[in-house]
Amino acid sequence: MIRSELLKTLYPILEKHFVVCNIGLPSQELHQLGDRENFFYMLGTMGLSSSIGFGLALSQPQTIVAIDGDGSVLTNLGTLATIGNNTADNYVLFIVDNGSYGSTGDQPTYAGGNTSLADVARACGCENVVECQDTEGRAALQAAIDSKQKTVIVCKCESGNIKLPVIDTDPVVIRHRFMAALAAANA
Amino acid sequence: MSISDKLVNDLVANQIEFVTTVPCKQLGGVIEGVDKHDAIQHVPCNKEDEGIGLCAGAWMGGKRPAIIMQNTAIGVTVNTLVTLTQFYRMPLPMLISYRGELREPVSCQVEMAVHTKALLDQLLIPTYHFHQESDAAEFDTILKYCFMSKKPVAILTDANFWGGY
Numbered sequence: 001m002i003r004s005e006l007l008k009t010l011y012p013i014l015e016k017h018f019v020v021c022n023i024g025l026p027s028q029e030l031h032q033l034g035d036r037e038n039f040f041y042m043l044g045t046m047g048l049s050s051s052i053g054f055g056l057a058l059s060q061p062q063t064i065v066a067i068d069g070d071g072s073v074l075t076n077l078g079t080l081a082t083i084g085n086n087t088a089d090n091y092v093l094f095i096v097d098n099g100s101y102g103s104t105g106d107q108p109t110y111a112g113g114n115t116s117l118a119d120v121a122r123a124c125g126c127e128n129v130v131e132c133q134d135t136e137g138r139a140a141l142q143a144a145i146d147s148k149q150k151t152v153i154v155c156k157c158e159s160g161n162i163k164l165p166v167i168d169t170d171p172v173v174i175r176h177r178f179m180a181a182l183a184a185a186n187a
Numbered sequence: 188m189s190i191s192d193k194l195v196n197d198l199v200a201n202q203i204e205f206v207t208t209v210p211c212k213q214l215g216g217v218i219e220g221v222d223k224h225d226a227i228q229h230v231p232c233n234k235e236d237e238g239i240g241l242c243a244g245a246w247m248g249g250k251r252p253a254i255i256m257q258n259t260a261i262g263v264t265v266n267t268l269v270t271l272t273q274f275y276r277m278p279l280p281m282l283i284s285y286r287g288e289l290r291e292p293v294s295c296q297v298e299m300a301v302h303t304k305a306l307l308d309q310l311l312i313p314t315y316h317f318h319q320e321s322d323a324a325e326f327d328t329i330l331k332y333c334f335m336s337k338k339p340v341a342i343l344t345d346a347n348f349w350g351g352y
């Protein structure tokens with residue numbers, strides 16, 4: 001399956017959790033599946049989904065799922081060392097590894113070549129690293145959340161995109177309602 | 188009290204509980220103070236744009252953040268400052284060592300120093316330059332201003348401020 005199909009399988013889990021979603025099509029796909037205040041869509045800033053999610057996980061107790069892409073993790077590889085060296089057992093990093101820069105037209109990434117992001121994550125000190133195929137993504141995500149242990153999932157899927165409109169919700173609205181929902185959950 | 192201790196105390200007095208850092212020699216004392224203080228969670232980052240991402244998350248999670256970095260990092264954080272911190276309207280105090288100013292021994296540092304204020308100005312980032320030790324008296328007020336305005340704010344601290352290199 002391609003990323004949009006994979007996200008569709010994850011949606012029943014994602015809708016119940018606080019999610020930070022990667023720039024471009026992944027956010028547009030999640031938004032299209034059902035816009036929610038507990039979703040923080042990145043409208044720019046390639047590479048920082050894992051970091052924003054990790055800051056959230058470090059600062060409060062709700063489970064945080066960061067959905068990232070292989071290209072974006074490659075551009076911010078240091079994030080895996082930060083994740084590997086700090087404790088946040090309410091954190092799940094779900095890397096959609098389609099082996100390409102999807103949003104910009106599926107140019108190949110090195111993760112689709114000789115580079116294993118799962119091995120990099122392990123080498124960075126991440127203890128719970130799960131590599132799986134698209135059909136196993138949903139079970140892997142649920143298991144990671146239930147384990148209450150910091151987990152990095154590298155989920156392989158096919159390259160390919162569907163056509164979707166950009167998100168035109170004001171960024172301050174996205175951020176404000178996300179914060180309000182999170183504060184209410186923690187109250 | 189040392190100047191580093193004063194700065195750390197001001198962070199704590201302003202409920203800053205999450206600090207990320209990439210070291211600079213001049214900032215060694217503050218970073219050590221941040222690391223030791225029980226009220227502050229210190230999460231070192233590997234690159235300053237990553238650190239700004241962590242700070243964005245921490246703030247949305249309910250903890251006031253700050254980043255401590257060198258002015259050379261302005262060169263790696265422009266996109267993040269504008270598309271994340273400013274676009275989503277988030278506060279971020281940036282305590283910055285202003286390398287390449289008077290009393291700087293390393294010539295290469297001057298190359299970023301000459302661009303530092305121009306870049307911050309172009310980004311419309313409120314900027315304060317600490318040159319004398321007494322300038323630190325304003326740090327507390329600057330922190331309050333930062334969280335009131337929900338903007339990134341730069342505090343440039345040069346070699347003279349730190350009492351020479």
Ligand SMILES: Cc1ncc(C[n+]2csc(CCOP(=O)(O)OP(=O)(O)O)c2C)c(N)n1
Pocket residue numbers: 003022023024025026044045046068069070071072073096098100101102103104109266
């Ligand atoms: C600094 C920067 N460089 C390039 C881009 C263009 N860009 C936006 S999304 C993207 C692809 C991200 O790929 P990946 O993280 O693998 O996600 P995918 O779309 O494949 O799911 C790129 C290159 C950008 N937004 N910012």
Ligand SMILES: [Mg+2]
Pocket residue numbers: 069070071096097098099100101102
């Ligand atoms: Mg990709």
